[in-house]
Amino acid sequence: MPDERFESLRLELLRSGVNPVYVERTIAELGEHYCDLVAAARAAGYSAAEAEREARAALGSDRAIAAAVLAHPELLCFSTRWPRVAHCLHSAALIGTIPGLPVIFCLEHRPELARWGAAVGAAATLMGAVMAALNWLIVLPY
Amino acid sequence: MAQTNPPFLTGVPELLVLRMLSGREMYGYEIVKAMRLVTGEAIGFGEGVIYPVLHALEKGGALKARRKSVNGRERVYYAVTTKGRRRLEHLSDEWRRVSTGVNSALNGAHGDPEHA
Numbered sequence: 001m002p003d004e005r006f007e008s009l010r011l012e013l014l015r016s017g018v019n020p021v022y023v024e025r026t027i028a029e030l031g032e033h034y035c036d037l038v039a040a041a042r043a044a045g046y047s048a049a050e051a052e053r054e055a056r057a058a059l060g061s062d063r064a065i066a067a068a069v070l071a072h073p074e075l076l077c078f079s080t081r082w083p084r085v086a087h088c089l090h091s092a093a094l095i096g097t098i099p100g101l102p103v104i105f106c107l108e109h110r111p112e113l114a115r116w117g118a119a120v121g122a123a124a125t126l127m128g129a130v131m132a133a134l135n136w137l138i139v140l141p142y
Numbered sequence: 143m144a145q146t147n148p149p150f151l152t153g154v155p156e157l158l159v160l161r162m163l164s165g166r167e168m169y170g171y172e173i174v175k176a177m178r179l180v181t182g183e184a185i186g187f188g189e190g191v192i193y194p195v196l197h198a199l200e201k202g203g204a205l206k207a208r209r210k211s212v213n214g215r216e217r218v219y220y221a222v223t224t225k226g227r228r229r230l231e232h233l234s235d236e237w238r239r240v241s242t243g244v245n246s247a248l249n250g251a252h253g254d255p256e257h258a
Contacts, residue, residue: 026193029170029218033189036171060188068191072198 006030009062017080018069026069034059087135095124095131153233155195158185160204160222160230167208167221170196196220204229 006027013023034055041051059065069075079086098120106113162168162176173196174189199205204226210217222230 022194022197025197025218028216029193030190032169032215032217033171033174033193035215037189058188059190064188065190065194069194072194072201074198074201075194 005034005056006062009065012062012066013069016066016070017077018075019077022069022075026065030059030065084136088132091131091135092128095128098124153236154185155187155191156199156204157230157233157237159192159195159199160226160233163205163220163222164227164230167219169217169219173220199226 009030010023010027013026014020037055037058038051041054042048046054073081103113103117158177158181159173162173162180168176170192171189174192177185196205196207200207200220202225204223205220206223207218207220210219
C-alpha cells in the first residue's frame with residue numbers, strides 16, 4: 001500500500017538512472033518509515049487522514065528525496081555514471097557475438113575456421129574502432 | 143597553506159548518521175528519531191533523505207545492512223563497520239576543527255574584522 005504512494009518517485013528515480021536495486025530499497029524503506037510515522041501520529045491523537053498527511057509531510061517532497069538520491073553518484077547505474085564506456089562495451093559485446101556464434105557450430109573444420117576467424121577478426125577490429133570512435137563522440141542524453 | 147574541508151561541508155548528514163549508529167544498530171525511522179532527540183530538533187530535514195545517505199554509506203563500506211522481520215514488519219537495520227568508525231573519527235575531527243574556527247571568529251578572538 002505505501003509503495004503506491006511513492007510510485008511517481010520510483011519512476012523519477014528510474015528515469016534519472018538510479019540503480020534499480022537502490023530504487024526498490026529506497027521505496028521499500030520509505031514505505032516502512034511512512035507506516036511508522038502514521039502509527040506515531042495516530043498514537044498522538046491525530047485522525048487517520050491527518051496522520052497520513054503529517055507522515056507524508058515529514059518524509060519530505062518527492063523532489064527533495066530524488067535530489068538527495070541523485071546527490072550520491074555511487075547510487076547511479078554504471079551506464080548513467082559512465083555512458084561512453086557503457087556504449088563502447090555494449091558495442092564490443094555485440095561485435096564479439098557476430099563471429100562467436102558460427103565458431104560454436106563449426107569447431108570440426110578448424111583450418112577453414114582459422115582463416116575465416118582471422119578475416120572476421122580483422123573486420124571486427126576495424127568496425128569496432130569505427131563504432132568506438134562514434135560512441136565516444138555521440139552520447140545519448142538521459 | 144590553509145586546509146580545505148569539503149568533506150566537512152558535505153559530510154554533516156554522514157557524521158550524524160555514523161554517530162547515531164556508533165552505539166547500536168538501528169533502522170531508518172529509529173535513526174531519525176535519535177537524531178531529532180540528540181540535536182534538540184535543531185537540524186530540520188525531510189526524513190526521507192536519510193535513505194540515500196544510508197545507502198551511500200553502505201555502498202562505501204562504512205555501514206552494513208541486514209534485513210530483520212519484527213512483528214511482521216520488514217526492517218533494514220544498519221550497523222557501523224570498522225571502516226565506518228574510522229570515517230566517524232575523521233569527520234568528528236574535521237567538525238571540531240572547523241567549529242573551533244567558526245566559534246573563534248564569532249567570539250572575535252582575532253579582533254574585529256572591520257578594523258583588521
